[in-house]
Each structure stands twice: as structure tokens, then as C-alpha cells.
Amino acid sequence: MTPVTVITGGSRGIGAATARRLAHAGHHLALGYRRDHHTADTITAELRATGVRAVAVPADTRDPNQVTALFDAAAQLGPITGLVNNAGITSPIGPFTDLDPDDLRHVVDVNLIGYILCAQQAARRMTHGAAIVNISSAAATLGSPGEYVHYAAVKAATDALTIGLAKELAPHGIRVNAVAPGIIRTDIHALSGQPDRPDRAASRIPLGRPGEPDEVAAAIAWLLSPDASYTTGAILRVGGGL
Template sequence: MDKVILITGASRGIGAATALLAARQGYRICINYHADDAAAQQVLAQVRELGAEAIVVRADASVEDEVVQLFQRIDHELGPLTALVNNAGTIAQQSRVEDMSEFRLLKMMKTNVVGPMLCAKHAVRRMSQRHGGQGGSIVNVSSVAARLGSPAEYVDYAASKGALDTFTLGLSKEVAGEGIRVNAVRPGYIHTGFHALSGDPDRVSKLEPGIPLGRGGQPEEVAEAIMWLLSDKASYATGTFIDLGGGR
């Protein structure tokens, strides 16, 4: 069976690193992104240079109409989906809870919780043996923040990732008998541009002294864990979490 993967938020950081590793492992790849056309096209060129068949699709993964169109493109251009990486996410400026607006909270939950649930919904409809599918694997990109809480920084982000963890557990049990495995990775401080969204692009470097391993992680290290969970090497893993926090 051909391996077809959808990676949401794949124009940067962990998503882009996962796309490159998937290309090396023989996947057909859908690079999903939300806004940065140039970055997405650059990732597309890189995976094609590695010999992968790939497409790039701009879509907001938290809006169902756009998710439907995204999955239809995959159906028509790549074939039956076998792997989903729910990587798209957002964060906001560091803040205490009493200063967070309703708009901020709703955006956080829609992007980080509703989005992965919608993508999983449409993936399950294609993968599940209950629906005539051939099975598959889903990996959700959570965060160490889900168990640390991120006080005085972004409790809302941490809470959204906690919800994603609960969703991972529930869905893994719901579809375990239908040929689908559902797992998650929980990165900690990783050197990507993501932290610029919180107003502190150098955050990882500044916090490295407090990490037991003494350094921030690289997106490629997270990609390795994601691709292992998707692979047959992890065939007995479902409802499983891999923490990638350098000991935090």
C-alpha cells in the first residue's frame, strides 16, 4: 500500500522537518499551510528534490469547509490517506490569564483543539476499516506545556494542548479496533520560529540553562519521533505520548 501523509502547518519548523523526513521514507506528501506561500513552496521544492511526489495546499485546518477541500485534493492527487500529522498550531503573547481576551481564548482553542479534531474526523472517515479503509496512523503534536501549565506565560496554550492530549487518548481507544493508531509527541523548547509568535524569538536560547540536557531541541529530533510513531515499528503503540523536553 502506498504511503500518503498529510502534515498540517508544514511550511515551517517541526512540520517542515517532518515533511523532509517523510520524503526520505518514501511517502507521498501533502504540505498544508495557512499563510506563508513562499515558505510552503520552498518545502515543496525540497521534498521534490528528494524524489517525493508532493502537493502543497493552502487551507485553514480549523475551518471545516477548507479541511474538506484539503482532503479532497489529497484523494484526487495523491491517493488514499494513510498518515496524518496534526502539527498546525498557534500561540500568543506571554500573558497572565486575567489579561487574556475572549478573542484570544477562542482563537487558541479553535486552532489548537478544534482544528486537529476536524482533521482527524476526515482522516478517520478515510482510514477506518469501518468505512472501508485500509487503516492508518495519526500523530498529534502536543507540548510539554500540557503537563507543566505554563504559568504567567500562556496558560491558554497549555490548556489547549492538554485538551489535545485527552483527545489523543479518547480517539485512540475509539478507533483501535478499526486499524487506526493515534499517538502524540510533546515537544518542549525547540529551536523554531514559533516562539516569535509569543513575543520572544530568542526564548529557547535564554532558557537553555534550565533544561536538564542543557540545550534546546531541533525540529528534526521531533520529526524522528513523529515518523517512528507513524511507522510499523510502532505497531503496538496507540494512546502513547513521547515527551521531547530535554528532561523537563
């Protein structure tokens, strides 16, 4: 049976790198994205050129109805075997005391509520042998002081979600793991107001450089693969030593 994988936030960054890697491994793909139709269409065409089936579905993962529509579209490709819970945002970097409540709610809604809604849809539809990978962050254990403590707290919740769901779904033969990236070259840094953050942070990363999206995608692909058949409830750190 051909694997069918849903990737939220699949049109850019880690999500797009993961889609490319999985396409070359023979996965059919359903990519959820928010706004950029052109980019979503471009990567979908690229994936199809490898010989797999791929669809791009506009979906705000905070909305249960849009999440359902994303999974309905994925199910048209075949039985869903994988979910990469990747859609996420930060907010402007700054002191905790300056955190805007609207930014806080947005981060919680996208990075936690959205993950839960997508994992719930996946769990309802998946059968034995399927797998979920949640994208956490090294921030979950580092705390991100002076930058975004609230984002770190939400990513710690992602880790708890991963561990609890792994135990609940294990009797059904469904594995649940997380990948916790460190500082990776993606446009999420521009959205937080510091596009040059990866390069500025290089000196405090033990390996001396930021990571690339494909290095995270490799870990995700492994956790989805049969090679990780006895791995569940794990949080795989891809952080260059952070």
C-alpha cells in the same frame, strides 16, 4: 503501497522538518499551510526532488470546508495512511489575568477545533494500518504559569483527544498517538513575542539546551512507521527532560 501523509502546518518548523524526513522515507505528502505561498512552494519543490509526490494546499484548519479540500487533495496522491496534526499557534506571553478573549478563542480554535476537524476527516478516510500523530506540548503537564496557561490547557485537551480517539479507532486498525515537544527552536516563539525564549530557557532544561525541529520529527516519523505497530494512545515526550 506508498504511504500518503497529510501534515498541517507543513511549510515551516516541526511540520517542515517532518515533511523532509518522511519524504526521505518514501512518503507522498500533502502539506497544509496558512499564508506563506513562497515558503510552501519552496519546500514542496524540495520534497519532489527526493522522488516523491508532494502538494501544498492553503488551508485554515478552523474551516471544515478548507479541511475537506486539504484531504481531497491528499487523496489524489493515493489512499491516505497518515496525518500529522501540527498546525498551531500561541498568543503573547504574559500573566493569565491579562489574557485577551480574542487570543483565547484563536488558540482554542486553531489548536483544538482544527485538530478535531482534521482528525475527523482522517478517521473517515483511513483504513487498517493508518496512523494519526497529534502534536501536543510538554506544557500540557507543566501548565506554563506566567506564560500561557490557556495554551497549556488546550494541549492537555490534545492529550485527551489522542487517548480517546486511539481507543475508538483501534478496532479499525488505526493508531493514534501524540508527540509532546518541550522548548524547540521554531518561529512560534517570535509569534508569542519572545524570539529568544529557547536560549533563555536553556538553563532550566535538564539536557541544557532547546531542541531542534528534526529531533521532534524523528519521533513523529517513528510513530507513523510500522516499527510502532503496537503503539497507540501514547504521548511521547520530546522535551530534554522537562
